[in-house]
Amino acid sequence: MRSYSRRNVLAFGAIAGTAWLGSTPARADNSVAIGFAGPMTGPVAAFGNEIKRGIDLAIDAVNAKGGVRGKKLVVVVRDDEFDPVKTVGAYRDLIERQNVVALVGTANSAAMLAVTPLLNDQYKIPAICVHTDATAIIHNQAEKEGRDNYLFRLGMFGSGQADFLVDSIVKKFGLAKVGLLTWTAGYGQIGRKELTRRLSELGMKPVADETFETGDTDMTAQLLKLKDAGADVIMHYGTIKEAVSIFQTRKKLGDPMIPFVSSWGIAVPALWKAAGDLAEGTIDSNVVTVDGPQSPERQAVIDAYHKAYNRQFDDPASFFDAYDAVMLFALAMDKSGFEPSAIRTALENIPSYHGAGLSVDHPVFTKENHEGYRLADMMLGRWTSGKFLRIGYDEKGPFVTPAEGQKRYIDPKTFALQ
Numbered sequence: 147m148r149s150y151s152r153r154n155v156l157a158f159g160a161i162a163g164t165a166w167l168g169s170t171p172a173r174a175d176n177s178v179a180i181g182f183a184g185p186m187t188g189p190v191a192a193f194g195n196e197i198k199r200g201i202d203l204a205i206d207a208v209n210a211k212g213g214v215r216g217k218k219l220v221v222v223v224r225d226d227e228f229d230p231v232k233t234v235g236a237y238r239d240l241i242e243r244q245n246v247v248a249l250v251g252t253a254n255s256a257a258m259l260a261v262t263p264l265l266n267d268q269y270k271i272p273a274i275c276v277h278t279d280a281t282a283i284i285h286n287q288a289e290k291e292g293r294d295n296y297l298f299r300l301g302m303f304g305s306g307q308a309d310f311l312v313d314s315i316v317k318k319f320g321l322a323k324v325g326l327l328t329w330t331a332g333y334g335q336i337g338r339k340e341l342t343r344r345l346s347e348l349g350m351k352p353v354a355d356e357t358f359e360t361g362d363t364d365m366t367a368q369l370l371k372l373k374d375a376g377a378d379v380i381m382h383y384g385t386i387k388e389a390v391s392i393f394q395t396r397k398k399l400g401d402p403m404i405p406f407v408s409s410w411g412i413a414v415p416a417l418w419k420a421a422g423d424l425a426e427g428t429i430d431s432n433v434v435t436v437d438g439p440q441s442p443e444r445q446a447v448i449d450a451y452h453k454a455y456n457r458q459f460d461d462p463a464s465f466f467d468a469y470d471a472v473m474l475f476a477l478a479m480d481k482s483g484f485e486p487s488a489i490r491t492a493l494e495n496i497p498s499y500h501g502a503g504l505s506v507d508h509p510v511f512t513k514e515n516h517e518g519y520r521l522a523d524m525m526l527g528r529w530t531s532g533k534f535l536r537i538g539y540d541e542k543g544p545f546v547t548p549a550e551g552q553k554r555y556i557d558p559k560t561f562a563l564q
Contacts, residue, residue, distance in 0.1 A: 178217045178218075179221070180475060181248070182197065182198060185253055186227075187227060197253060197464050197468040199465055204476075214479045214480050215484075222240055247489060251297075254278065262286050266286065271296060272298065275298065276300050276467035281336075295516055297516060300519065302410050319559075323376050324379055325404070326354065329360070330357050331360055338357070354375035363391045369396060373404065379407060384412070392406075406427075415534075426529055431526055432462075433504070433523065433524055434466045434467075435527050444466075494511050494516075
């Protein structure tokens, strides 16, 4: 079995110009197609377009080195408008008419759950999910029955993210009085269930369990209940709009604020754009950040992004996970050829990977595990003067690195910089 080391990945990793942006490529004999259906228009188009940028730059990098087995990669894109029904139709078109051999997953968990049985039971086409975190997408019926599972993921997943958040805050920060503040919509409900489960596994339960509705603008009642319960940290699952309302209410109350930690739902630059200094000191989970010092490999891709698009990132995790998904498909195709079932098997046998986002010295996927990120590969970041800085740990405690060689330690009880 070929070993895919840092050198192998970097051979694909030279950055060229922007990839072809049309929706129906010329299907020459020397090309092979990867499909993507996602929200390219509408209120969440930022996610779909960020995934597409990751796909494009990765395809450019692969093709600049001659493609895979002499074939050029192309991407075929369909706009699913964040609608699961349209996602199903788009997947049928991509597979039956556009002859894609692999897919980068869409940006909607409900949509990905809808196409999972199609991929596993009917089409048998591999897909790497890069934005959707519903646990059941990967841990699906095929996995439960021991059948070939064509669904893979790069990024956070529900149960793993909850384990990582709780373990980090309880074990590394030493905060034991956890108060929950979660959204009543699906994403928040799943998060609340998983956080409560993990706390219970550690012999704990939340000191307060508060929720909020979509569009709520005043969180006074919830925050006062959390304070009265003695919470020493607020653990949040939700999205940006209501998070900003939480921050505004915290400022209005004027009391010393309970430290605030959240899932990757708000770990995007749009949070700072909406909340500004109100987000200072909050901590979120994620798998990558583009702020602070970076590895040479990641910095090269960041520079290529800015050169190609002349803009700041909307969602770095979606971009980098999509970029790595294409690179992993290229490695699998280089090893196995272009038959979808062979690509799936090859994905399960890449022993290590050092890419733009994920960098690991263990197998990315195995037959038993299709989650590319393990808990040890996840990160916490602290919002610091507009930058989302990765949190590290040493004998003195948690810290962030605003610049190369500079450490700013975090008070684990307040999240303030010391």
